[in-house]
Amino acid sequence: MTRVTITVNGRERSAEVEGRTLLVELLREGLGLTGTHVGCDTSQCGACDVHVDGLLVKSCAMFAVECDGAEVTTIEGMANADGTLGRVQQAFQNHHGLQCGFCTPGMVMAAAALLKDNPQPSEAEVRYYLDGNICRCTGYHNIVKAVMAASGQDVPACAAG
Ligand code: FES
Numbered sequence: 273m274t275r276v277t278i279t280v281n282g283r284e285r286s287a288e289v290e291g292r293t294l295l296v297e298l299l300r301e302g303l304g305l306t307g308t309h310v311g312c313d314t315s316q317c318g319a320c321d322v323h324v325d326g327l328l329v330k331s332c333a334m335f336a337v338e339c340d341g342a343e344v345t346t347i348e349g350m351a352n353a354d355g356t357l358g359r360v361q362q363a364f365q366n367h368h369g370l371q372c373g374f375c376t377p378g379m380v381m382a383a384a385a386l387l388k389d390n391p392q393p394s395e396a397e398v399r400y401y402l403d404g405n406i407c408r409c410t411g412y413h414n415i416v417k418a419v420m421a422a423s424g425q426d427v428p429a430c431a432a433g
């Protein structure tokens with residue numbers, strides 16, 4: 273076992289992990305941060321997306337020991353300080369960018385990473401960036417609409433609804 277210390281959502285956390293423990297397992301089972309979901313076992317769905325040192329990462333594809341000393345942000349860290357929904361979360365709610373919500377934490381984390389690097393993406397750029405995130409419910413249109421709205425742009429006509 274190895275002791276790993278990470279700063280999650282601004283708070284230092286520490287846990288004993290095995291070498292094979294995945295970051296998503298540490299977050300969900302070790303630290304109780306169950307907002308990060310597991311939707312596949314092939315690193316394809318993006319439900320487990322988090323930010324590690326500011327970069328978008330599939331937490332099922334990274335070992336916990338690799339994150340020792342890192343700054344990690346999960347969906348629980350995306351709310352405003354007063355507990356209200358953050359900008360991207362609010363846009364998903366306003367524009368019905370979810371149905372069952374299973375993919376939503378990963379979608380929000382991916383969208384936030386995109387908007388950090390590209391504050392005003394085109395619709396095509398949003399769709400390209402979210403290519404690593406699978407949603408079984410929405411058909412993606414309202415997700416794209418939500419991301420465009422979160423960037424302060426008009427929503428694309430094809431995403432109207
Ligand atoms: S659970 Fe990580 S990509 Fe699906």
Ligand code: FES
Nearest residue numbers: 371375407408409
């Ligand atoms: S809202 Fe159900 S999987 Fe995306």
